[in-house]
Amino acid sequence: MSTINISIERAKESGVGNIDFNDLPFGKNFSDHMFIADYYDGEWRDARIVPFADFTLHPATSAIHYGQAIFEGMKAELAPDGQPIVFRPLKNWNRLNKSAQRMAIPPISQELFMAALDTLIDIDKDFIPTAPLSSLYIRPFMFATEKYVGIRVAENYRFCIFTSPVGAYYSRPVRVFVSDKYVRAAPGGAGFAKAAGNYGAAMMPTWEVQKMGYDQLLWLDAIEHKYFQEIGTMNVFFVIDGVLITPGLDQGTILEGVTRDSLIQLAQDEGYVVQERDVSVDEVIHAYNDGKLQDMFGAGTAAVVSYIGGFHYKGVDYELPPVEKREVSNKLRARLMDIKSGLVVDKFNWVHHVPVTQSV
Ligand SMILES: Cc1ncc(COP(=O)(O)O)c(C=O)c1O
Missing domain, CATH: 3.20.10.10 (D-amino Acid Aminotransferase, subunit A, domain 2)
Structure with missing residues (x-):
């Protein structure tokens, strides 16, 4: 059982009905919620799921100027039994921390990363497309949020995950x-x-x-x-x-x-x-x-x-x-x-099954 406490503020209305699931261009549609945690006073804090919305940024936000910004990309699909599955998310967590280390961004614990991912996918599982080869693209990212114009390692960061239903990727050569x-x-x-x-x-x-x-x-x-x-x-x-x-x-x-x-x-x-x-x-x-x-x-x-x-x-x-x-x-x-896609026996143990707990 996760000891991470994630507060949840639900979107007042779902946008799922506004999405044309028969026409899903890459990266243009977004699910109802996003996960956010902020780093200040030396720790990741205030883990929360909130309605998907714009950020407000101070003009001196240091990532915009000096580029302490990293990201990841992964996908969720629905297994034949209807459970959301994510492919090898711990590899992405691990790579996120390697990127963070190189960019002097504080690392995130496996527990927080996985709890954030599971809670977000669970709450927005209706956005996982069901057509063959389509999926829910997952974009975790971190960036320096400190309001400071000097060039040095920032003291404040944001970690966010949002998701986006995407259609079949046409793999033409x-x-x-x-x-x-x-x-x-x-x-x-x-x-x-x-x-x-x-x-x-x-x-x-x-x-x-x-x-x-x-x-x-x-x-x-x-x-x-x-x-x-x-x-x-x-x-x-x-x-x-x-x-x-x-x-x-x-x-x-x-x-x-x-x-x-x-x-x-x-x-x-x-x-x-x-x-x-x-x-x-x-x-x-x-x-x-x-x-x-x-x-x-x-x-x-x-x-x-x-x-x-x-x-x-x-x-x-x-x-x-x-x-x-x-x-x-x-x-x-x-x-x-x-x-x-969860269609065959996963002998490598690569597929992560997202626990489904939230009712919509
Ligand atoms: C530069 C670069 N190389 C390789 C990859 C492939 O990585 P992955 O298989 O983890 O998506 C990506 C995509 O993330 C990339 O941006």
């Missing part, structure tokens, strides 16, 4: 542009943190390639511009001659994706050889030229697996095999989606 001009993260930097600034700095380079007709950037390492890192919002995987390869986490330059970790475990379970290691553009282009590059895909919470249709590097477009021929990504994608 993405076209990625391998960047040899900009870099996302260097060793010693904050690439492993899900820090707002990492995304802010990627906006312009990403926009530049999107204007050229590509969907996303595929980043290279900051030192030699030679080794693959990750895609803007996903980790990257290659299948070369039957071997599944993904860049390693040891440099601290890429996000430790929950999907990445899950796919590695599933692939090993399926008997594939999996390598977490440096993978260079040269190696991949050689494999391509030898007909040995069988698959390339992105891994992330949004689409689970995003097939990469082709990549661009130094003026050349390389086309990947059609989706029907992607044995590895198709198999892993189907297995992971079934686990996330």
